Amino acid sequence: MKKAEVNTNCIGCGLCTELCPDVFELQDDGLARVHVGEVKDEWLEGAKEAESQCPVEAISVYDE
Ligand code: SF4
Numbered sequence: 001m002k003k004a005e006v007n008t009n010c011i012g013c014g015l016c017t018e019l020c021p022d023v024f025e026l027q028d029d030g031l032a033r034v035h036v037g038e039v040k041d042e043w044l045e046g047a048k049e050a051e052s053q054c055p056v057e058a059i060s061v062y063d064e
Contacts, residue, residue: 001064002039004047006032009058016054020046024059032058 004023006016010031016024017032022043025035039047039061051059 002044002047003037003062003064004034004039004051005060005062006034007058007060009056010054011056011058013055016050016059019050019053023047024050 006024012026012030012032014026014032017026020043023034023036023039023046024032027033036043044061047059047061051061
């Protein structure tokens, strides 16, 4: 199963939530979080793109 995580480096630029809103959302504090327990196959490409494009390398997409 694929999972995703946003760490404390996030600066709330919003890129991941634009690229893959099925997985990432901005919280009330303006920072991103993962709002799903599992990254489904159809979301994987977007999630990985967000992982590679996040300007502060805050995103991890990994196997569990
Ligand atoms: S792309 Fe990175 S810095 Fe920007 S909101 Fe997402 S996790 Fe935060």
